[in-house]
Ligand SMILES: [Fe+2]
């Protein structure tokens with residue numbers, strides 16, 4: 001599996017979030033591979049639903065609880081990130097127009113993660129105080145990724 005994201009200098013405390021991002025980028029890769037191989041949108045959606053419930057939803061919640069407050073709701077980057085979370089939640093829970101929706105998920109999740117990694121997290125680790133960073137490390141329970149092997153449609 002390929003991941004095109006270059007490793008960025010990342011503070012120890014938020015590395016756990018970056019590892020979760022890696023799984024998100026892999027999801028996008030799986031979707032692309034599935035589409036290329038003519039896998040049905042229903043199969044792709046089933047795996048997306050599992051990923052959303054078990055990984056993405058808790059990841060968004062933890063970012064909103066531990067990371068975003070460092071810059072605050074009035075910050076433009078935080079506003080953008082929150083809007084993208086809401087948009088992605090809408091896409092993952094959309095039951096109609098699956099072809100279009102799955103393409104949007106692939107594009108927009110990929111873009112969202114790259115924005116957080118390249119821009120938002122850079123500013124966060126610059127602006128957060130050492131004790132804020134320490135707190136993130138203590139509070140964030142990293143979601144250990146255990147693959148769902150029910151239907152590995154990308155294989
Ligand atoms: Fe996010």
Ligand SMILES: [Fe+2]
Nearest residue numbers: 021063113116
């Ligand atoms: Fe994220």
